[in-house]
Amino acid sequence: MNNKIILGLVAFVIVAGGIFLFLSSDDEASITQTNQSQQTEENGDSIVSNSPIEEYLADAKDGGTMDMTGQAEVSASIGDFVFEPTRLTVSTGTTVTWTNDDNIRHNVVSWDESPMMGLDAPLLSQGETYSFTFDAPGEYVYFCSPHPFQMRGLVTVVEG
Amino acid sequence: MDTVKGTALGLGVVGLVLGGVIGYAVAESSDDEVTTTTNNNSDNSADGVTQETSDLRNDLNAEMREHVTLASSSLTTAFDEGLEADKTAAALAELDKNSVAIADLVGSVFPDSRDDFLSLWRNHIGFFADYTVAAKAGDQEAMDKAQLDLAGYGEDASQFFGNNLDDLTPEQVKPLLVEHRDLVIDAVNAYGAGNYDEFYAAEAAAYNQIGTVADALSGAIGNQFLLTN
Numbered sequence: 001m002n003n004k005i006i007l008g009l010v011a012f013v014i015v016a017g018g019i020f021l022f023l024s025s026d027d028e029a030s031i032t033q034t035n036q037s038q039q040t041e042e043n044g045d046s047i048v049s050n051s052p053i054e055e056y057l058a059d060a061k062d063g064g065t066m067d068m069t070g071q072a073e074v075s076a077s078i079g080d081f082v083f084e085p086t087r088l089t090v091s092t093g094t095t096v097t098w099t100n101d102d103n104i105r106h107n108v109v110s111w112d113e114s115p116m117m118g119l120d121a122p123l124l125s126q127g128e129t130y131s132f133t134f135d136a137p138g139e140y141v142y143f144c145s146p147h148p149f150q151m152r153g154l155v156t157v158v159e160g
Numbered sequence: 161m162d163t164v165k166g167t168a169l170g171l172g173v174v175g176l177v178l179g180g181v182i183g184y185a186v187a188e189s190s191d192d193e194v195t196t197t198t199n200n201n202s203d204n205s206a207d208g209v210t211q212e213t214s215d216l217r218n219d220l221n222a223e224m225r226e227h228v229t230l231a232s233s234s235l236t237t238a239f240d241e242g243l244e245a246d247k248t249a250a251a252l253a254e255l256d257k258n259s260v261a262i263a264d265l266v267g268s269v270f271p272d273s274r275d276d277f278l279s280l281w282r283n284h285i286g287f288f289a290d291y292t293v294a295a296k297a298g299d300q301e302a303m304d305k306a307q308l309d310l311a312g313y314g315e316d317a318s319q320f321f322g323n324n325l326d327d328l329t330p331e332q333v334k335p336l337l338v339e340h341r342d343l344v345i346d347a348v349n350a351y352g353a354g355n356y357d358e359f360y361a362a363e364a365a366a367y368n369q370i371g372t373v374a375d376a377l378s379g380a381i382g383n384q385f386l387l388t389n
Contacts, residue, residue, distance in 0.1 A: 059323075104311065145280075145283055146287075146312060149273070150319055
């Protein structure tokens with residue numbers, strides 16, 4: 001009788017193990033295929049980093065990248081549906097001043113999913129400026145609220 | 161004991177085969193569901209997808225025509241009462257519900273862009289309000305500025321739709337939005353001048369024209385996302 005119970009348990013474990021192994025290997029394959037599909041779709045030829053911030057910035061007009069670490073005051077430009085630079089690196093305590101050089105109004109507003117918040121410029125007419133002092137390190141992602149699809153930017157603040 | 165070992169071994173083989181068969185059957189049935197979902201971004205069957213395209217067209221038309229009606233009501237109220245009046249706030253609040261509905265429709269196709277679209281849409285209504293207030297004050301400089309802002313809205317909106325829809329380019333979307341802007345401006349100007357015949361004619365024209373915009377967008381969306389291959 002004890003042998004029958006043992007044999008039954010062994011059979012159950014093996015059946016359950018077989019089901020589990022088969023299902024989990026299939027899931028891993030589909031996840032791998034999905035990931036490869038997404039990465040290939042976003043950059044046809046090669047797999048690139050897919051951080052949420054880079055994905056967000058990828059659709060915007062590119063106004064260049066600047067490293068201004070060590071500078072206390074930094075100027076940025078807004079014009080023709082682009083922030084220049086689009087990607088800016090500064091040190092903690094730096095004040096960045098955006099100037100609207102365009103003849104239509106733009107603003108600088110923190111993206112809802114930005115790791116660091118605080119940017120909240122009003123609509124700026126041509127020649128008007130907005131300044132923000134970045135006291136805390138981190139990534140500040142922002143956009144222009146009337147033109148959210150083309151105008152996006154990032155300020156990366158490093159300790160310094 | 162040998163009998164027990166032999167029996168255990170036999171049961172083990174049977175169990176592995178049985179487990180594999182069961183696991184295969186379960187995996188195959190779940191794969192079918194995933195395949196159906198990823199093929200057409202829709203929960204509908206192949207027959208139901210055509211209905212979904214039709215529904216989107218109807219919904220987008222209804223919401224965008226409602227936008228014109230509510231915007232007209234809001235702008236004329238803003239002209240008469242000022243932007244700070246309770247009556248204007250009430251009209252704009254109702255208009256904003258429509259804005260959310262349109263953003264939700266756009267978000268049903270482009271979920272990651274829903275919030276950005278709402279931001280863009282709300283701002284464009286603000287620019288029309290700015291124009292209306294400027295027109296009431298006779299401030300040509302402010303009117304010109306608001307028109308430039310509206311042009312900027314058209315630029316961003318046309319880039320979004322044109323870059324994300326296979327059947328539409330930004331150059332095709334932009335004139336539709338420019339026409340919409342011009343008709344609404346005409347309506348505000350006519351109202352401000354007291355030319356009510358012209359005002360209602362412009363409002364009717366704007367109501368009809370927005371259907372063209374909705375048809376263009378829903379058609380492109382339907383072709384790209386809602387039809388089976």
